[in-house]
Amino acid sequence: MTSEKYSLIIIGGGITGLSCALAWVKNRDPSQYPVLLLEKQPIVGGMVTTFKRKGYSFDTAQLIPDPVELFRYLQIDCELKKYEGYFSRIFLVNSNQVTGINIPSGYNAFMEMLLQRYPAEQKSIRKFFSYSQQMFGELKNLKLEPTLPDLIKLLFVCPKIVKNSSKTFSKYFRSFGFTNPELIEVFDVFAAFSGLPAERAVTMMTVGAMNTSLTGAFRPAQNFIHLPHIMKRKAIELGCQVRTRAKVKKIIIEDGRAAGVQLDNGETLYSEHIITTIDTKVAMHDLVGIDILQQVDPKYAAKAQQVKMSPSAVTISLGIDTGIDLAALGLDCGYNVITTGKGTFEKLFQAFDRGEYLLDQRCFHAAVICPSLTTGGKPTVIIRVVPVPMGNWKELRDNNTALYKEKKEEIADFYIRQVERYLIPDLSKHIVVRDIATPATFERYSGSPTGSNYDMSPYPDNFGLKRLKMRTPIKNLYQPKFSHGLWPSMQAGLQVVDMITGGEIMNGYSRYRTEYT
Ligand SMILES: Cc1cc2nc3c(=O)[nH]c(=O)nc-3n(C[C@H](O)[C@H](O)[C@H](O)COP(=O)(O)OP(=O)(O)OC[C@H]3O[C@@H](n4cnc5c(N)ncnc54)[C@H](O)[C@@H]3O)c2cc1C
Known part of the structure; x- marks a missing residue:
């Protein structure tokens, strides 16, 4: 003592x-x-x-939505790389067809891209962006522990937040009258950035994630x-x-x-x-x-x-040889999302609710990141799979190492095949190191019994x-x-x-x- x-x-x-x-x-x-x-x-x-594994360095986290103001206040002197150009790419997979959509950095650039791509939806797009930006702006008036007078004031200074506070993001963006199914997919992927499907995530979380990431997505220049x-x-x-x-x-x-x-x-x-x-x-x-x-x-x-x-995840960290030009494949951006769309993320969450994960090439969703293109060092590819429930992962790791290994290799093989098919041809031929983190890994390091990645x-x-x-x-x-x-x-x-x-x-x-x- x-x-x-x-x-x-x-x-x-x-x-x-x-x-x-x-x-x-x-x-x-x-x-x-x-x-x-x-x-x-x-x-x-x-x-x-x-x-580190065999000379390869693997990061867990990958992106920080615009942290500059917070870094300045907290005196964090960390060199950052900003994703100029586009910060994310979405690959919508439908049978053998793939539609690629680049999400440019910058709120207005993103809006302009959508206006050009979906001209029939121009009115709704403009309304959505203007309304969402104003709603995000209202955050400055929000008190963490409002008193009664603060609550009354909220009705006048945060009307949009108050109106949408209990809506899911899906209900929110549909209220703007969007009809184009591909555009709906784009918004669905944005909701996924806030860790839940659009049908479940609260509006303000996704609108916040959209605003902060579109004004600038960053990562440390080093690991x-x-x-x-x-x-x-x-x-x-x-x-x-x-x-x-x-x-x-x-x-x-x-x-x-x-x-x-x-x-x-x-x-x-x-x-x-x-x-x-x-x-x-x-x-x-x-x-x-x-x-x-x-x-x-x-x-x-x-x-x-x-x-x-929040759910747990599987992260597949791959160290590859120099035989693939990752930059030439356009992988030097914050996030690449490959998804089968049509409510895929919600379907994966419904399975998660039942304590299951799906390995189905008609219904999958994964993020692919290449941090070594920023940090230098040996080339790395990270595949993030969310949601994955804890299920019996911990039990297997503790009591049946062989089956634990077999199960995690099975997931990794499945996702490597999808990435190879839609994003990085011949990936599997170039893998030198593979490390697979399961919900049991996250449980061990963080102490969260559910292996939750986002509390x-x-x-x-x-x-x-x-x-x-x-x-x-x-x-x-x-x-x-x-x-x-x-x-x-x-x-x-x-x-x-x-x-x-x-x-x-x-x-x-x-x-x-x-x-x-
Ligand atoms: C694989 C992965 C990738 C991610 N990628 C991103 C990303 O790209 N961008 C992004 O914005 N976010 C990302 N996140 C989420 C982000 O990392 C977390 O939201 C954030 O780091 C949470 O920080 P925290 O301090 O609240 O919790 P934690 O990071 O969990 O920190 C809690 C700490 O408490 C310690 N601890 C636990 N129990 C005890 C105890 N009894 N006594 C003392 N210490 C204890 C733990 O060891 C841990 O260090 C990712 C998360 C994961 C798991």
Whole structure:
């Protein structure tokens, strides 16, 4: 037991935890308000990491929607590459036919592309873009913890957000009267960027993802692991203490308030405030204890138990020889999506709900990325497959290694065949290294029992004012977990420190903007 009492303990050293640390040291002198970040792994970064196999470097994360403003505020000095030209390509597969659609970077460029490609839909397209941009703009007026007068004001300053807050993205974009099936496919793929099919994702999440990625999609110029390393170095330089290999076993609650944490080595550390950035369900069930939560706030406890977690995934990381010219195939862009369309992503989610994944060449959806075209080094191809349920992956990995290996190779073979067929001819002949991450891999590294890649899913009933609140009913305990992605994770770090400091960063507003500083 240490005698030191911290002002803030942050549990988890992923991008959310590191953003909390940087936001804290920017606003509080750590010699007077000491802050400690605890990470169970030997390195920070969480989901954002880079691993090596036989001289090949593989990144987990691939894209950051426009982070420039947030990097500036958090003093993250990380060299970035911006995807100029087009940031994504969609390949719609129908039997043996493939239709390629390039999504240009820039909100207006994307709109112009759609106007030219679908002239009969011009009116709806213009209306959709103008309305969506205005709705995204309304975010600046949204408070994270609105008071009653704030809520009344919302009706006037955020009318579009209020109107669409419980709509799915599919219902939203169909209300503009789009009829062209291919155009509907394009919007469906955009919803997939927010981790759910258009039929399930809340409108604001997809509109937000669209706005932030179209204004600029970026990635670190070097491998992705540099980002959390740079954040950690800066946090330490500014006075934050960071301990790795420090697993929190329990959050100590005394008289309804969070008082400290207990590590798995038995050590106890006390703090005035505690932020947890680990899997939300694990934090509430295991670190706090659902019975304690129930005593303090049964509604919050019920919501924490019912909230749907995001799906897991399979990532196939391939190291290839130099016999394929990946750039000549147009792969130097953020994301390539190959999909059989016609509601494919929703069908895959229906299977996910049943605890299944489909391997069917008439119904598949995969993203293909070539990070080595940015980072240099030996050529790499990453295939991302979402959603994949946990099912019996963990059980197989723990008890039947041969079958586990067979199952993951089967998925990899299937997707490599599709990529070879529609995107990279002869891919399989050039593979030197293959590494397959399953839901069990994500479970092992992140500690999420569902292997969730994006924590809680952005369903309409868990978003905005309906989300599981960041300020938990346990006094001084906060969970700033946000569904899907690096941009929201950084934003959440700022939001929670803003909340603790009484609005010193952005005055209680939910989205950081330069003019607040
Ligand atoms: C394969 C993959 C690819 C992705 N690609 C993208 C992308 O291209 N763009 C994008 O925007 N987003 C992407 N994401 C999502 C993005 O990486 C996450 O949303 C984001 O990194 C979440 O950060 P976090 O800090 O909230 O959580 P995490 O990264 O999960 O960090 C939580 C940390 O807590 C630690 N921890 C857990 N339990 C304990 C404990 N008991 N005690 C102490 N520490 C603990 C974990 O080790 C971990 O380091 C991807 C995710 C995955 C898995």
